[in-house]
Amino acid sequence: MTGFHTTGAALRAAFEGTAYGPPGERFYLGQHDAGWAPPWAAGSRSWAIVTAWNPHGLRHPDSHNAEAARRLLVAWASPSFPVVNGEEPWAEEALLLPGACLRDAVTLGRRFRQAAIVFGVGRRTALVWLDGDLHLTRAWAIPALPYTGSS
Template identity: 50%
Template structure:
């Protein structure tokens, strides 16, 4: 069969541009080390291999994931519902043997309690993100970060969030972790 007649593999649609702008315009991480996603590598003169050294909370781990259980599908929920979802996420992460670090995603009305999962794999992030109906998760290795957009059609996902052979795929956008001066961050 010629290439002209081969079926095209499904790629998820572009994310909603307002939601994408919100993800790219916000800050992430624990209160002592906030960062943004950027397209340029931030230089740190004291470090010889800046691209390899990650945030201080990621030193000594291969990879990391940042996830929240708040506001599934990007839809605001009551504070009680978000707190309950966060407790379920904590329990799920604990059962998976991961040791989380408490973090905050966002600013202002969109500030959400989140978890940093040092040592988590991309597959861990995708499973948890889908399980908690998140639009995206952050996955990183060192100072390299990826915004991983998730599909939420649970009919095409096996138990545990693993994609079926013909299920939907993730869309990945690659960025750099850019430190934010905590004193100048908008609250």
């Protein structure tokens, strides 16, 4: 597998332009409220999406990603659900962490050397950038067409 790495504006665009969530309930990050909330975000419930795949935006072998995903599942002792970040050829397994607090999600993201995580409260979402000081790209959850790729 060849390596792939994006930095700066290209990395931001990749994260901001991808779909997140479980098949059939995926969403994009949008600048306008569509009046839709992910089913797991009822009311003002907090949630996060964290992956262990492809640390720092560098493509890693599938075997490395699978082992990292297993370690992420072990590290998060609370309920979680499998989801997909992105689309082929850059679809990554991730975990949806319902009820997660921002601190715990950031800790996991940094532990698995991620560039960013997705954090939400209800339908309000943010990309939380983990490089150096935390900074946010605030957004709304916008429903996506169902994901049809493999994961």
